[in-house]
Amino acid sequence: MLRFVVMRLLRAVSVLIVTSVVTFSMFFALPADPALALCGKSCDTTKYERVKHTLGLDEPLVNQYGDYMKGIFVGRDLSAIAGGKFCEAPCLGYSFEQGELVTDALKRTYPITLSLIIPAFILYLTFGIGLGVLAALKRGRAMDKFAVGLSLVGASSQIFTIGFILVFIFLVTLRISPPPSYTPLTEDPLKWASGLWMGWVALGFVSMAIHTRLSRAQMLETLSEDFVRTARAKGLSMRKVYGKHALRAALTPMVTQGGLEIGTLLGGAVITETTTSVNGVGSLAVAAARSGDLAVVMATVLISAVFVVGFVIIVDVLYAVIDPRVKLS
Amino acid sequence: MNTTIEDPPYLRVVDLKVRFDTDDGQVRAVEGVNFTVRKGQTLGIVGESGSGKSVTSLSIMGLHDARRTRISGEIHLGGRQLVGMPEPALRKLRGSDMAMIFQDPLSALHPYYTVGKQLVEAYQVHHPDASRAEARKRAVDMLGRVGIPQPDRRFSSYPHEFSGGMRQRVMIAMALMNDPALLIADEPTTALDVTVQAQILDLLEDLQREFNSAVILITHDMGVVAQVADDVLVMYAGRVIEYGTVEQVLREAHHPYTWGLLASIPSLHGDAEVDLKPIKGNPPSLINVPTGCAFHPRCAYALVPGACVDVVPDLLELSSRNGHKVACHLPESRRVRTYEEDIAHVGVAQ
Numbered sequence: 001m002l003r004f005v006v007m008r009l010l011r012a013v014s015v016l017i018v019t020s021v022v023t024f025s026m027f028f029a030l031p032a033d034p035a036l037a038l039c040g041k042s043c044d045t046t047k048y049e050r051v052k053h054t055l056g057l058d059e060p061l062v063n064q065y066g067d068y069m070k071g072i073f074v075g076r077d078l079s080a081i082a083g084g085k086f087c088e089a090p091c092l093g094y095s096f097e098q099g100e101l102v103t104d105a106l107k108r109t110y111p112i113t114l115s116l117i118i119p120a121f122i123l124y125l126t127f128g129i130g131l132g133v134l135a136a137l138k139r140g141r142a143m144d145k146f147a148v149g150l151s152l153v154g155a156s157s158q159i160f161t162i163g164f165i166l167v168f169i170f171l172v173t174l175r176i177s178p179p180p181s182y183t184p185l186t187e188d189p190l191k192w193a194s195g196l197w198m199g200w201v202a203l204g205f206v207s208m209a210i211h212t213r214l215s216r217a218q219m220l221e222t223l224s225e226d227f228v229r230t231a232r233a234k235g236l237s238m239r240k241v242y243g244k245h246a247l248r249a250a251l252t253p254m255v256t257q258g259g260l261e262i263g264t265l266l267g268g269a270v271i272t273e274t275t276t277s278v279n280g281v282g283s284l285a286v287a288a289a290r291s292g293d294l295a296v297v298m299a300t301v302l303i304s305a306v307f308v309v310g311f312v313i314i315v316d317v318l319y320a321v322i323d324p325r326v327k328l329s
Numbered sequence: 330m331n332t333t334i335e336d337p338p339y340l341r342v343v344d345l346k347v348r349f350d351t352d353d354g355q356v357r358a359v360e361g362v363n364f365t366v367r368k369g370q371t372l373g374i375v376g377e378s379g380s381g382k383s384v385t386s387l388s389i390m391g392l393h394d395a396r397r398t399r400i401s402g403e404i405h406l407g408g409r410q411l412v413g414m415p416e417p418a419l420r421k422l423r424g425s426d427m428a429m430i431f432q433d434p435l436s437a438l439h440p441y442y443t444v445g446k447q448l449v450e451a452y453q454v455h456h457p458d459a460s461r462a463e464a465r466k467r468a469v470d471m472l473g474r475v476g477i478p479q480p481d482r483r484f485s486s487y488p489h490e491f492s493g494g495m496r497q498r499v500m501i502a503m504a505l506m507n508d509p510a511l512l513i514a515d516e517p518t519t520a521l522d523v524t525v526q527a528q529i530l531d532l533l534e535d536l537q538r539e540f541n542s543a544v545i546l547i548t549h550d551m552g553v554v555a556q557v558a559d560d561v562l563v564m565y566a567g568r569v570i571e572y573g574t575v576e577q578v579l580r581e582a583h584h585p586y587t588w589g590l591l592a593s594i595p596s597l598h599g600d601a602e603v604d605l606k607p608i609k610g611n612p613p614s615l616i617n618v619p620t621g622c623a624f625h626p627r628c629a630y631a632l633v634p635g636a637c638v639d640v641v642p643d644l645l646e647l648s649s650r651n652g653h654k655v656a657c658h659l660p661e662s663r664r665v666r667t668y669e670e671d672i673a674h675v676g677v678a679q
């Protein structure tokens with residue numbers, strides 16, 4: 001197990017290095033020039049060269065990349081550009097667009113994204129799997145048809161469509177919900193929830209569909225397994241047969257699906273953020289890509305990659321925990 | 330079929346009919362089956378796939394899909410009528426008074442739980458007051474009893490960590506956790522190596538003697554029946570076509586289908602030059618069962634045209650023999666002659 005985790009971590013690190021190199025070099029192929037932007041209106045060649053030197057942009061690309069990576073692990077002196085501040089590790093650079101350290105921009109935006117994603121994830125996982133399992137147990141009956149129908153609607157909807165419908169019903173027509181906004185959870189939990197619930201429902205409804213269908217199919221398959229019949233033959237109650245024997249075996253693929261989803265979502269949920277008019281990491285990343293804000297793009301891509309790779313490893317380990325037949329090696 | 334005066338049979342099945350509704354029509358899986366099993370006695374139910382033998386046993390256990398299945402007739406287990414019994418009452422009998430062993434122990438045991446956990450669960454569901462330690466002790470005892478070496482250590486193993494034969498022993502231990510008076514073994518050796526098969530059958534025999542349970546052994550293998558059964562019930566297309574003691578059915582078989590089963594099994598003592606004779610054709614669809622005797626399209630001796638095509642034969646007791654019953658239109662004298670001339674020298678009958 002330990003050996004497996006170490007091996008996977010080493011592989012993950014190599015994936016992340018490749019990701020960072022590709023992002024870094026791709027960016028220099030683009031016509032963005034931070035030096036020119038910082039040089040200001042009265043820019044002449046001397047001043048431009050000086051700015052470029054201060055920023056380290058006249059160094060070879062390899063050195064620039066080296067400085068960047070060094071910053072992540074030991075911090076980096078950005079006093080010339082970041083208003084006299086030393087950039088502590090993990091230093092992800094300075095954003096000229098935002099006028100702040102990238103880490104500060106992330107600290108500002110990540111709580112927003114997390115507030116949006118984590119409750120939505122828990123909600124749709126619970127309801128999605130619950131509905132799917134219920135549908136399988138009531139196969140062919142009204143409950144099953146409702147669940148399948150609902151997941152079909154969910155799967156063919158867009159987050160913004162659902163978001164706008166929610167806004168129209170609860171904000172415009174019924175006037176029972178405040179407009180979407182972000183208040184920190186620690187400040188006022190009620191305001192936090194009432195400002196974000198439409199985002200949760202919109203994201204949840206659309207993402208729920210796959211879990212309903214997956215868990216329904218899995219549960220139906222498991223219910224016809226011999227070991228479920230054995231459980232019944234022992235004289236167990238249906239609750240135990242379904243809950244303990246069937247569900248446990250049916251849930252394995254849901255761990256994969258859920259793990260990969262949360263990994264992706266943590267990289268930012270642009271559409272949901274935009275729909276609920278809050279500025280999370282997703283919005284930050286999109287804005288950075290548009291304005292050529294290298295430092296932010298690098299940081300968000302890297303963090304995204306860390307989450308995805310990290311959750312792939314977590315899913316693998318969880319698999320071995322759930323299914324004793326899986327040998328990690 | 331002993332006629333000596335004993336306890337009333339522990340299991341009595343009377344005119345059992347099982348039907349499934351499917352999209353293609355109604356499946357008549359079991360059509361009026363009667364039999365009895367006493368404690369300490371083993372009944373072998375023999376037939377090809379789809380003959381209704383597994384459905385019969387699942388109906389006794391109440392493990393059929395209740396939504397699609399219609400059951401009529403009577404199943405008396407120790408005096409209690411199981412057909413129509415409410416599920417909670419039936420559940421109390423399942424695993425305690427009657428237990429079942431399935432064909433493939435790898436898929437019949439839960440892959441994610443240790444065998445110990447599964448055995449303990451089987452005990453605790455019928456002994457809610459038993460402590461964990463008691464249940465564990467019982468589980469380890471049973472594992473030892475069925476011949477698992479180092480049962481204390483193997484208690485914590487997962488099913489996939491056992492060999493096929495050992496897994497089936499675990500399955501047997503689980504079925505016997507609550508001393509069931511009726512044990513149904515559905516093809517318990519089919520998924521196992523031949524050498525292991527014999528060991529498992531021996532074990533079943535030993536345990537039956539020890540626990541004095543009534544045993545139903547479902548199989549398609551006449552050799553298995555010859556080894557362990559007292560009585561034999563031969564099923565075809567949901568009906569009983571021959572019923573009697575092992576001696577009667579194996580040594581003096583009266584139904585052409587039984588002859589086919591006997592002739593299709595090799596015998597160690599038989600003449601190696603005698604070819605095995607498979608039964609021609611396939612078992613019929615249970616949605617469109619052939620008219621008359623369902624076996625007539627495959628029967629080499631059928632009276633066509635005649636009674637075999639038109640009339641369903643009744644299961645009648647042979648005039649000459651005590652309790653031996655057969656459902657066949659052929660004249661008894663002709664059956665006796667054919668058996669002696671064509672069948673007696675081949676296969677298991679030898």
